[in-house]
Amino acid sequence: MVLLRFAPSPTGPLHLGGLRMALYNHLYARKLGGKWILRIEDTDTTRSVPGSVEGIQKALSWAGLDYDFGPARDGPHGPYFQSERRDLYRSYANKLVDNGQAYRCFCSADELADVKARLARSGSNNTYDKKCLHLSDEEVARKVKAGEKYVVRINDGIVPTRPPTHDIVYGYVRDAHLSLATDPVLLKSDQFPTYHLASVVDDHEMGITHVLRGEEWLPSLPLHLDLYTHLNLTPPQFAHIPILLNPDKTKMSKRHGDVQVVDYMRRGWEPHAILNWLALAGWGAKHEPEQPAPSGTSSSSSRSPSPHRLEDAPDSTHLMTLSEMISGFDLPALTHRSSILDVTKLEYINKHHLMRTWSNPKGLEELAKRVHGLVKDVFKASPYTTVNNIKNAITLLEGRLTNIHDIPIHAPYLFVEPDWTSVEAQSMIRDISVEKRMHIIDAFMTVIQANGWLTFEAASHESIMVTLHQEREKLGVQLKVFMRVLRHALTGMKDGPAIIDIVRALGHERTITRFQAVKDVKDVDDVDVDAESKK
Structure with a gap:
């Protein structure tokens, strides 16, 4: 076997x-x-x-x-x-x-050290003088009996x-x-x-x-x-x-660098993504046909390439399941050089393994349950840290999510109210008057309430955008200003998923409540954004 x-x-x-x-x-x-x-x-x-x-x-x-x-x-x-x-x-x-x-x-440790130093001074490559090789059987037996x-x-x-x-x-x-x-x-x-x-x-x-x-x-x-x-x-x-x-080309060891598996476990990396990443580190070489065995001995080693690969090996970010790795793996396809682990490749691989997982309801449920404790710990006082809401967060973030533990970083607004007084939030609307912001928010609320929430949820993204553009044109506001005000009101963050997707993830009640609450925020003139940014 x-x-x-x-x-x-x-x-x-x-x-x-x-x-x-x-x-x-x-x-x-x-x-x-x-x-x-x-x-x-x-x-x-x-x-x-x-x-x-x-x-x-x-x-x-x-x-x-x-x-x-x-x-x-x-x-x-x-x-x-x-x-x-x-x-x-x-x-x-x-x-x-x-x-x-x-x-x-x-020989004692001191004797061996002296012998090694003496041999080195004489220019010898030997590290021991073989003194004990020449002991007679009687001498060996006597020393063993004496307990040496x-x-x-x-x-x-x-x-x-x-x-x-x-x-x-x-x-x-x-x-x-x-x-x-x-x-x-x-x-x-x-x-x-x-x-x-x-x-x-x-x-x-x-x-x-x-x-x-x-x-x-x-x-x-x-x-x-x-x-x-x-x-x-x-x-x-x-x-x-x-x-x-390591990235600095030093040998990876337990005492150097961020290399412990337990650290990757704690940070929420997908185990299959880690395996995919590690499997491809050095897998992908093509070698010439193997040469005949050399004869004789030498003080240096000479390595002849292994047989030529019959199939193309995968590239360093090729997505593979464990069963695909098993069927495709081949030792002669390994490179003869040491490989640097590139964490950006892990991010790419992990992101796409996540997408594979949440593409089916069972996988999405498992991911949400796995990260549930972390989200609850980050947003301790929030009533919205349910498994269903986490599933909404995963679906909302989709391609933006590199690591499942990044949910609280990318979408805190799904679990708590935005901090509209933060430097980032204030910088989004510093050049937009309060009156214009209120008009934009009212226009969006009109779109939501015009035909009812259920109709809004059922409508296609394209049809909603058409209606929004119509409202925007009535106000005479640029598209980027219009969308920035809405994003500020809903998330307090400059970047994120599409506005319509965020609204659907928040739901009708939370969206309306958030729009109403943002109207009570002080004008940006009360905050020195540039000064805060330099801190």
Whole structure:
């Protein structure tokens, strides 16, 4: 069975790069008819943060990425916490030691630092002098019996014969053993494994067929393949994913930038829009046919392009459902470069996902209910924060709404009376006399009341505009002045939806009440708009 794994460390909230990695695992597993595991790599106890696992699970659930096996979803591959698999790692480490492919190193941290500095001064690229490799079996046994702490290192001088290093995304990669630390540590002195050993052991023991992970592990791939060969294990297929960058082109991390998934959850972004945005970050490359595997080894890596895409990949703002992502996703179509996450693309994608959702009554109802608590909290004293009124707000704002949480910003006038004394409201009518404003308001009220409210609601937008133009012409007022006065009276805001749509959203009673109330507002001469604007 095709089986993948998403293996985060519990070092804090899940960030966008982690969510994209989980998404790619989900897409590829489902595309191949397989399953995926959530595995918690908690072997570095000094960096573990309480509550991180629950936060990761919550973020994945919010995004709709349902893992098949893992914490709270038992299966045949557990345990799913690496801290509960220590005996397994020790047994594999001992097997490597017994076979002479690894050895115990008793050097202290101070000794190792001195050796590394000495080697650097001599111009060597080595980071360790392999001192403990040359200890006799008797010396090793004596030190172990005496309780001396040790780590287990792989002997990188033994390079096994195996197939060339290949990656699904990057193609064939030249082995780069010399770019790694000398004799990398497999088992630490606290008997916890390093990533090198733990990932190989767990991926084999769990039956992982495809490993998707960050490109920072690409230089370590030859080492990991060596371990598989030493242990006589069949390796999975590897795909190293180019990382995401912050807008300033720095590496995205939990400690840098606004990258935590929980922040996007709190701000009301649509989970499917977030997935759409992340999926397309770096998806869309076209590569030349793959070259034959290079021979030999080198201290630098050389990456041959992956096979040419048979189909055009989507552009960076292409709207996709999760099922469409699954059917269209292809690892060789990923770019070989790191990708910058552009929030303006998220705004575009989120806006159109919202439009898809509210295009049917059930989706509109769900959106209104989801944002109901927020609207009530913003307008605590308002009697108009009902689900139905929020549905009216969503429908009214349509293409203007980028994020569902922006309703209170774009349409406060649907829930509370406008502040006609605000700088923005006063600036709208500063050059229009009170008399002219009252005539315009009376003219609009006449249009509403002429044939009754029901007739007004049923009339087309075009027919109402014809009637309004007739009234405007009787007054001899310019169109922009006429509409500005109405917008001021109804919303107190310069920009917004069409006047007729606002009136219909407010309803007959609230519209008439608002027109009557605005007549009591003081003249704009009482407010120094320019002075207020400079504050």
